[in-house]
Amino acid sequence: MARVRLAAGGTGGAGGGDGDLADGGAHGTAAQRLLGGSRDRCPIRIAAVSAPILAALFRAIRREAPTNLRRAGATLGLASGAAAAAVYALACTENAPAFVLIWYSPASALVTGVGAMLGQLLLRW
Structure with a gap:
């Protein structure tokens, strides 16, 4: 059945499209791609x-004596x-x-x- 979907222009992936996203094959419908199956766990x-x-970045940058603590903390947070x-x-x-874009950005x-909040506390010298 997966071969028929592929031959007909379906969206089956390496696994044949079965079970990747409900009723949408490997790529799913637009809403399924947008929401995904791991949206609650991803961020x-x-x-x-x-x-x-x-934590490692804060430890490393603390010795550098940053002058703008909030900006330095935010930069470290963004990098991590x-x-x-x-x-x-x-x-x-x-x-x-x-x-x-939708689910990785909020976590970052x-x-x-x-990082900005911790920068004020942990980067003081």
């Missing part, structure tokens, strides 16, 4: 992966959020650009905000 996992990265999103993307099976923004 939380990216934020969790970014925590040790953020981006690194965590890249690491998470390697394991995530949903890679539609709309999904990545959250970590950026946390």
Whole structure:
């Protein structure tokens, strides 16, 4: 059945499209690609992966004596959020650009905000 879908121009993927996204094949409908199956876990996992990265960056930059603590913390948060999103993307099976934009961005923004708040506290010298 998967071969018929592919021959007819269907959207079956490497697994034949069965079970990837309900009734939509490997790519699913537009709404399924946008919402995805891991939307409830994706931002939380990216934020969790970014925590040790953020801690390491804070430890490294503390010796550099930044003068704008909030901006330095936000920059470190953004860098750790981006690194965590890249690491998470390697394991995530949903890679539609709309999904990545909508669900990875809030996690990076959250970590950026946390970095800005922690910057004022942890980067004082």
